[in-house]
Every structure is written in structure tokens, then in C-alpha cells.
Amino acid sequence: MIRFDSVTKAYAGTSRPALNGVSLEILKGEFVFLVGASGSGKSSFLRLILKEETPTKGQIHVLGQHLNALPSRKVPYFRRNLGVVFQDFRLLPNKTVFDNVAFTLQVIGKSRGFIQEAVPDALKMVGLAGKSNRFPHELSGGEQQRVAIARAVVNKPAILLADEPTGNLDPATSAGIMTLLERINLGGTTVVMATHDAGIVDQMKRRVIELISGQIVRDERQGGYQTQAVPTVQGFARPDAPTPAPSTSAFPLSTEVAP
Amino acid sequence: MRLGLILGEVANGLRRNVSMVVSVVLVTFISLTFVGAAILLQMQIGQMKGYWYDRAQVAVYMCTAVDTTGNCTQTAATQAQIDAVEAQLQSAALAPYIERYEFETHEQAYANFQDQFADSPIAAFVTPETLNESFRVNLINPADADILIESLSGAAGVQNVEDQRGYLDQIFSVLNAASYTAIGVAALMLIAAVLLIATTIRLSAFSRRRELGIMRLVGASNRFIQTPFILEGVFAALIGSLLAGAAIVAIVQFFVQGYLQSTLQATTTLVGLSDAVVVVPILVVVGAALAAASAGVAISRYLKV
Numbered sequence: 001m002i003r004f005d006s007v008t009k010a011y012a013g014t015s016r017p018a019l020n021g022v023s024l025e026i027l028k029g030e031f032v033f034l035v036g037a038s039g040s041g042k043s044s045f046l047r048l049i050l051k052e053e054t055p056t057k058g059q060i061h062v063l064g065q066h067l068n069a070l071p072s073r074k075v076p077y078f079r080r081n082l083g084v085v086f087q088d089f090r091l092l093p094n095k096t097v098f099d100n101v102a103f104t105l106q107v108i109g110k111s112r113g114f115i116q117e118a119v120p121d122a123l124k125m126v127g128l129a130g131k132s133n134r135f136p137h138e139l140s141g142g143e144q145q146r147v148a149i150a151r152a153v154v155n156k157p158a159i160l161l162a163d164e165p166t167g168n169l170d171p172a173t174s175a176g177i178m179t180l181l182e183r184i185n186l187g188g189t190t191v192v193m194a195t196h197d198a199g200i201v202d203q204m205k206r207r208v209i210e211l212i213s214g215q216i217v218r219d220e221r222q223g224g225y226q227t228q229a230v231p232t233v234q235g236f237a238r239p240d241a242p243t244p245a246p247s248t249s250a251f252p253l254s255t256e257v258a259p
Numbered sequence: 260m261r262l263g264l265i266l267g268e269v270a271n272g273l274r275r276n277v278s279m280v281v282s283v284v285l286v287t288f289i290s291l292t293f294v295g296a297a298i299l300l301q302m303q304i305g306q307m308k309g310y311w312y313d314r315a316q317v318a319v320y321m322c323t324a325v326d327t328t329g330n331c332t333q334t335a336a337t338q339a340q341i342d343a344v345e346a347q348l349q350s351a352a353l354a355p356y357i358e359r360y361e362f363e364t365h366e367q368a369y370a371n372f373q374d375q376f377a378d379s380p381i382a383a384f385v386t387p388e389t390l391n392e393s394f395r396v397n398l399i400n401p402a403d404a405d406i407l408i409e410s411l412s413g414a415a416g417v418q419n420v421e422d423q424r425g426y427l428d429q430i431f432s433v434l435n436a437a438s439y440t441a442i443g444v445a446a447l448m449l450i451a452a453v454l455l456i457a458t459t460i461r462l463s464a465f466s467r468r469r470e471l472g473i474m475r476l477v478g479a480s481n482r483f484i485q486t487p488f489i490l491e492g493v494f495a496a497l498i499g500s501l502l503a504g505a506a507i508v509a510i511v512q513f514f515v516q517g518y519l520q521s522t523l524q525a526t527t528t529l530v531g532l533s534d535a536v537v538v539v540p541i542l543v544v545v546g547a548a549l550a551a552a553s554a555g556v557a558i559s560r561y562l563k564v
Contacts, residue, residue, distance in 0.1 A: 050476075072563075079478035092469055103470075107479035109261050155477070 001159065001190050002026040002049060007058035009044050009214075017056065018044040020214040026192065028158075031185045033201045034194040035225055036211035042194040045211070046161050049192070051075050063158055075254060080108055083152030083160040083189075089144045091136040091151075097123065098132035101151045108155070122154040123147075126180055142173035146180065147153035153184055160184060162193040166200065174200060198225035261483070272463045279459040280495045286455050287499025287550070288506070290448030291542045293441050295507035298538050299515075300438035303530050304431055310528050311427050312401045319394040319411055320418040326391075327557035329418035336392065340416030344394060353410060354439065356403045360396040368392065391418060449549065452499075454549060456492045456550050457557035464488060464561050471561050485558045492554030493547050500546030504539035511535040 003025045010017035019041045026032055032166050034042045047053045048060055051067050060067040070078060077160055101119045110118075123129055126146040136144055145165060154161055162181065166174035178200055185191045195201060201208060201224060208223030209216060273280055321341060322331035341362075347353060348360055363371075369387040376382045396407060404422035412420045464471060474484050515529050523529070 073481065076475070076478040076480045079476065082478075084476055090469070090473065093474070103473065104477045106261075106264055107483060108477060109483070110481075134492045151477075 001030075001063065002192070003059075004161060004234075005049075005059040005061075007048065007060055008040075009048060009053060010056045012057040016213070018214050019048070019055075019211075021058070022211075022214070022216055023058075024209065024216060024219060026190060028190055029185070029188055031182070031191045031203070031206040032193070033205070033208045034192060034208055034211065035196070035201060035208060040211040041214040042211055043163060044214075045064045046084075046163055046192070046194060049159070049161060050079065050084065076108075080155060081158050083155070083157035085145070085148050085152050085160065085162040085165045087164040088169075089136070089141075089148045091144055091147055091253055093136055096135055097128060097132050097139070097147050100136065101154050104151050104154055110155075110247045118154050119150075122150040125153070125183075128148045140173075141169050142176060145169065145173075145177055148176070149184070153189065157189065159190045159192065162191065162195075164195055164197075165193065166195065166197050171199065178204065201225040265483070265487050265490070269490045272467070272487060272491045273494065276459060276463050276491075277468055279455075279462060281489075283452070283455050283459055283486045283492070283495040284499040284502070285548075286448065286452040286501040287496045287546050290445055290452050290505045291500045291503035291546055293445035293448060294545065295538045295542050296510070297438045297441035297445055297504055298541065299507065299511065299530050299534065300434060300441060302534050302538075304434050304438070306528050306530065307427075307434075308431065312424065315400060315401055315423045315427060317396045317404050317407045318421045318423065319407075320391040320421065321393060322416050322418045323389060323391055325389055326418050326553065330413070330415055332416050335388075336416030340414070341392065344411060344414055344417060347411060347414065348394065348396065353407065356398055356400070356406055358397045358399045360394050363393045363395055365390055376415055378470045452496070453549055453553040456496065459495070460488050460492050460554045460557040461560075463491060464558055468561075475562075481562045485555065485562060488558040489551050492550040492557075496546040496550030497543065500543045503542050503546070505540050506531065507542070508535045 004022050009019040022041075022045070027057045034045060036042055044053065048055060048067075049062055051062075051070060054068065063078070065078055067078075092103065095103060098119055100174050101122055102115050105115045105118060120129070120132065123132055126149050128143060128146050128150065131139065131143065136147065139147065145168075149165070160181070165181070166177055169177065174197060181191055181193065182204070194244055205222040205224075207221055208218065208225070210218035286445040298350055320329075321336035321344070322334065324333060324335045345362070348357060369385070370392040370479055372385055372390060373382050397403060398407070401424055404424065408420045408422060411417055472486060511530060511532055511534070516531060547553070
């Protein structure tokens with residue numbers, strides 16, 4: 001579904017790469033948390049999947065497409081298979097809830113009939129069936145994020161990328177959003193979520209990939225936000241350490257000690 | 260569905276950006292009017308060349324009793340000298356270049372002179388003898404005048420051999436200079452128009468950057484994203500070029516055909532509405548193409564994936 005082969009991404013004018021030799025594979029139907037400090041490369045990782053950036057080194061395959069070789073005129077068609085949700089929602093303030101979700105389908109040329117069916121379905125799925133004529137500023141933060149999620153999934157994407165979707169929300173509302181993402185994941189959509197929310201990660205017990213300074217230091221099934229293992233702490237203390245110990249094997253898989 | 264959506268976007272963009280759109284309309288209007296004027300001037304020059312070169316003759320002036328220039332020594336050309344020149348005109352060397360020629364006597368020259376300068380006091384002082392007798396030669400190709408000048412200027416009794424196109428070329432060079440000036444002004448104005456269109460489209464794209472960001476994210480094709488902006492530029496430029504076309508037609512109708520025609524009477528042919536009608540589509544196509552190109556370049560920055 002998503003495969004990175006020793007991917008390095010260095011932005012022009014910076015000495016330290018944002019991602020450094022990252023290799024991983026995410027399978028169909030997985031729910032993956034991407035954790036790590038700010039600047040550890042989470043966003044670069046998501047941008048590479050979206051082909052908003054091209055890797056400096058290494059190969060990326062997403063949905064059977066070799067992204068390095070994907071010509072830019074085909075990128076829009078590739079992106080129709082991905083849904084994206086952001087921390088700041090990115091709704092259009094002058095459009096109603098319905099129009100915000102419908103906009104996605106209009107601009108990729110879907111028929112009016114399809115839009116009339118798909119948009120109410122998506123809004124119902126996120127629990128906003130009765131609010132389709134409201135404007136974004138009339139909704140709470142949690143509701144706005146639900147609109148953004150409806151917009152991301154209305155075209156039934158195979159992969160949903162979420163960049164700190166609960167970053168602006170209180171814990172109760174966040175829990176609601178997570179339930180919704182879990183439901184979407186159960187429907188067969190692969191979900192990749194970058195987050196700082198330790199509580200959510202610990203509670204969900206899903207695959208956790210931890211990045212430090214652009215390198216994967218941990219990749220565990222049913223992991224928590226943090227392992228208390230000493231090498232990880234050292235990794236924090238010395239972000240420019242040559243190579244943090246090879247990922248999963250060095251760490252205990254249990255999360256009992258997680259805070 | 261998609262067409263309606265795109266046209267809606269275009270209308271939105273134009274409404275949000277009215278002052279910039281108006282300035283684009285005005286700048287394209289002025290610049291294309293200059294382009295049109297330059298084209299019309301070139302057409303006018305072409306028409307006048309066609310008209311006058313047909314009528315332009317090479318005049319072979321024979322000496323009068325008062326002339327001292329050329330081969331004259333204050334004696335009028337004798338009949339023998341006139342016959343010699345005529346014989347040369349009929350000779351195998353010159354005849355192939357000559358369409359026809361006429362001989363103008365003192366009396367005919369006097370009559371023409373009185374006719375041309377009827378209002379002038381000078382007409383009273385001129386007598387037939389002081390006016391040259393001349394051969395008026397129409398050439399098959401007016402450009403061959405030099406051949407005639409070379410072979411006849413040395414002949415006895417010939418005062419001067421004159422190519423009348425010389426007078427016309429001065430008029431044409433003035434008209435040419437005017438048309439090059441118009442082209443120069445038009446070029447500068449067109450550069451301004453192109454830059455202004457690009458700026459307008461950038462502003463329009465900037466005010467819609469949220470929509471553009473989401474469109475790119477959800478996979479709207481590049482063509483779908485850029486078409487509204489290009490249409491916006493083309494629409495504004497199209498209004499400007501149609502105004503310019505209307506201005507050109509009005510200039511031809513009221514200034515050229517109205518004022519100039521009545522002032523110059525029938526002395527020359529002037530460009531007419533049929534010429535203006537040829538110019539208008541040129542202006543419209545130039546305006547639309549420039550607008551499409553500059554808007555396309557301006558929006559391309561927003562299409563990078």
C-alpha cells in the first residue's frame with residue numbers, strides 16, 4: 001500500500017535531512033500513528049506520500065504507483081485516491097458544510113447526481129446529517145473537523161492521511177474524532193495519523209512509528225506514545241547521534257511502562 | 260456541470276477584481292488601438308503606392324530659351340533634338356520598358372499650369388515659352404526609371420530627366436515613420452498590458468489560494484484549475500480589443516472617410532471600412548492570445564505539484 005525504500009529527503013539550504021534513510025511498509029487496512037517531536041519529519045513523511053515533495057534519495061511506492069517516476073500531470077489523478085485531514089481543518093469559510101464537501105467532488109468532475117447522493121452519505125457518516133446548510137464559523141471545532149473528515153472520505157479514498165487532526169481539540173472531542181477515524185479504518189481505509197496526543201495513542205493500541213531527527217527509532221505493533229527504554233531517551237538527548245540503535249529489535253514491544 | 264462551475268468561478272474572479280479588470284480593459288484598448296492604427300497606416304501606404312506608382316511618370320524635360328541647367332545653353336531645344344529623343348524612346352534598347360509616352364507641348368504645359376495654379380498670382384507672369392516641353396513616359400515597371408534617366412540625361416537639348424516617384428517616396432517615408440511610431444507605442448503598451456494581466460491573475464489567484472490549495476490536494480486536474488484564470492484574463496482583454504476594434508472602425512468611418520476624404524477630395528484613395536473590418540479580427544485575436552499566454556504563465560506557479 002505504502003512502501004518507503006531508504007528514503008532521504010533533504011530540503012535545499014539545510015544541512016540536516018528532514019528524513020534520513022527511512023524504510024517501512026504500511027499494509028492495506030492498517031491504522032498507523034506517526035509520533036515524534038516537532039521537526040522530526042512527520043509532516044515531510046506525509047507530504048512525500050502525497051507527492052507534494054519528491055525524495056532526494058530512495059524509492060516510494062504508494063497504491064502500486066512508483067511516485068518517483070509519476071509524471072506531474074498524473075499527480076492530480078493519483079491524489080484522488082488519498083484523503084487528507086489537517087489540524088486547522090482548512091474549510092472554505094464562504095461555503096456551507098454541504099458545499100465544502102461537494103467542492104471536492106465538483107472539482108474532480110463528478111456528476112451532480114453523484115454529488116447529491118455521496119455528500120449526504122458522508123455527512124451522515126460523520127454525524128452531521130442535520131447541519132449541511134450551516135457555515136463553518138457556525139460550527140464547533142470538533143464539528144468543523146468532522147466536516148473536513150467528510151470532505152476527505154467522500155470520494156472513498158484508499159488511504160486517509162491525518163496531520164494532527166486532534167491538535168486543536170479538547171480531549172472529549174478528540175475521542176469522538178478518533179472513534180470516527182477508527183470507524184473509517186474498519187471500513188477498509190488505511191489511516192496514517194501524525195499526532196502529539198499521547199493519551200490517544202496509548203489508548204488505541206495501534207501500530208506506532210516514532211521518528212527522531214528524520215530516522216525511524218521505533219516501529220511497534222500495538223505500541224504506546226513513548227517507551228521508557230533508555231536508548232530512546234539517549235536519542236532525544238543527542239539528536240545528531242550517528243545512528244540510533246536499529247529500530248524495533250532493540251526495544252521492548254510491551255507498552256506497560258508507558259505513562 | 261463542469262462548464263457551469265468554471266464560468267461561475269470566472270464571474271466570481273471578475274467581480275472580486277473589478278478595478279484591476281477595468282485597468283486591463285483600458286490598457287488593452289489603448290494598445291490595440293495603436294496596433295490597429297499602425298496596420299491601417301501600412302494599408303494606406305500600400306494603397307497609395309498602388310495608386311500613384313501607376314500614375315507616376317518619368318518626365319524628360321526639353322530645354323527652353325531661358326534654361327541654363329542640364330545640357331541647355333539658353334537655346335530652346337530644336338525639333339531635331341526632340342525627334343532624336345523620341346527616336347531613342349522608340350529604340351530597341353528602351354522600348355521594352357515603356358508602356359506609352361506622350362509629348363507635352365508649350366501650349367499644353369501652359370494650359371496645365373494655368374489649371375493647377377489658377378488661384379495663384381504667379382499664373383499671370385508665366386508665358387508658354389518659359390515652360391518646358393516634355394516627354395511624359397509611363398513605364399511598365401516604375402522601378403526601371405533609372406534606365407531611362409541614364410540613357411536620356413546626356414542627350415542634346417534635354418534639360419532634365421525626372422522620376423516623379425521621388426516626390427512620392429518622401430510622402431511615403433513620412434507615413435512610414437508615423438506607422439513605425441504607432442508600432443513602437445503599441446509595443447510598449449502591449450508589454451504593459453501583458454504585465455498587468457499577469458498581475459491581475461496573480462491577485463485573483465492569491466485571493467482564491469484556499470480554494471486552489473484544496474483543489475490541488477483533492478486532485479483537481481491542472482487544466483481545471485487554470486482554465487477559470489485564463490478565461491478571466493482573456494475575457495478582460497477581449498472587451499479591450501473589441502473596444503479597440505470599435506475605435507478603429509469609428510476612426511475610419513468618421514475621420515478618414517468623413518474628414519480626410521472631404522478635405523483631400525478625390526486626389527487619393529483612402530482606406531475604407533472594408534479595410535477596417537480586416538483589422539478588427541486581427542486585434543481580437545492578438546488581444547486574446549496575449550491575454551491567454553500571460554495569464555497561463557502567471558497561474559503556472561500555482562500549479563506546481
